[in-house]
Amino acid sequence: MRSHFAPVSSRAVSSYSPIGPVVGVVGAGQLARMTQQPAIALGVELRVLAAAPDESAARVIVDTRIGDYRDLADLRAFAQGCDAITFDHEHVPTEHIRALAADGVAVRPGADALVHAQDKAVMRERLTSFGAPCPAWARVSGVEDVTRFAAEHGWPVVLKAIRGGYDGRGVWVCHSAADAEVAFESGVPLLAEAFVPFERELAVLVTRSPHGQGVSYPVVETVQRDGICVEVLAPAPGLDPEDAAQAQRIALEIAQKLGVTGLLAVEMFQTAGGMVVNELAMRPHNSGHWTIEGANTSQFEQHLRAVLDLPLGSPAMTAPVVVMANLLGGDDPDLFKRYEHVMAHDPGVKLHFYGKEVRPGRKIGHVTALGDDLETVRARARHAAVYLTTGEYS
Secondary structure, three states: OOOOOOEOOOOOHHHOOOOOOEEEEEOOOHHHHHHHHHHHHHOOEEEEEEOOOOOOHHHOOOEEEEOOOOOHHHHHHHHOOOOEEEEOOOOOOHHHHHHHHHOOOOEOOOHHHHHHHHOHHHHHHHHHHOOOOOOOEEEEOOHHHHHHHHHHHOOOEEEEEOOOOOOOOOEEEEOOHHHHHHHHOOOOOEEEEEOOOOOEEEEEEEEEOOOOOEEEOOOEEEEEEOOEEEEEEEOOOOOOHHHHHHHHHHHHHHHHHHOOOEEEEEEEEEEOOEEEEEEEEOOOOHHHOOHHHHEOOOHHHHHHHHHOOOOOOOOOEOOOEEEEEEEEOOOOOOOHHHHHHHHHHOOOOEEEEOOOOOOOOOEEEEEEEEEOOHHHHHHHHHHHHHHHHHOOOO
16 A cells, blocks of 8 residues: 655644755664764754654654655655665665666665675675675575585585575574475575684674775674674674784775775674674664764764765774673563663663564663673673563573
8 A cells, every 4th residue: 555655743844944964764763763863963854764653763753754665656755855865774675776866866875885785695796706705605596506505515504585684584504405495485585605613703883985984993792692683792802903903904895895885784703714704784783882882983973974975983982891782572561660770770881772662582772881891891781681671680
């Protein structure tokens, strides 16, 4: 059914004139929501395209439009009056992004860059073409292809949905042809990757502006559970400075080669032989939420600066150690009743709640702690996260 395009706010958008640049964000999740605060400070008018008025960002951003990101007419109407368009997610059809650019809209990142975060096969082809470190991989159309791949590279084989997978969804670690058969039952196009025996998972967040300025945040360690990030440790503890510099060089080269504008998150595996690129995201990223309090310029402000082609801010850390812990929904939806304990127990912990309905396993917020000692800071963040979501002490 065709959506009716109107602001959620009772105040008509046409009743006032913007006093600063207008940045339109397609998508109204927590990333768009957390972009609002730096937008206010920068004097940027933020507009979001939401599927429904109760989405995370729609609850806090006045200029919210209801529409369908898969509908080009909705996207064109949304883009009218925007100085630039960017994204809360990677799911906008590539052909629609090209159409907006052809209309003269400043879409950042553009389709030629964003397709590498939308399509894992395109990403692998491009990264391997210029020598970025990647696992062995191949397009596969059936179990026979996977068996041949395993004969060359060994089991287990990692099968990934070429489009649409995230947070562990769309990924199958297959130890046999029977496991691969289960993956193909999903009915989505897949690619195969050699299993990487990694030591830990790292992430590098870099930013690139239209005129080519680039900066990198410190390399962080991401701690995963069931395919979902539960903690981010900044900087990655014990990482050799040369390895950190190598990871940052890889990420900056990828941003430059792909023509990225805005944030680029490069998820990597640290292995005995060096870094291996796992995934890309071209938007603010869960691995960078620590920057809100933990860096001189948050990833959200940095993304806005890049989208508007402003000079980029300092990515330097504000404390020696920063730990971010995700809040994953549990059985009790009432987090607010536990705020008092967390705030009184540790006034230095920062809470971020995304205004989303609590469901088991869903990311509903995060907490951040800063300090000098990793184990102490990590314990503080864990205590707050566990108590908020379960009511129990860690």
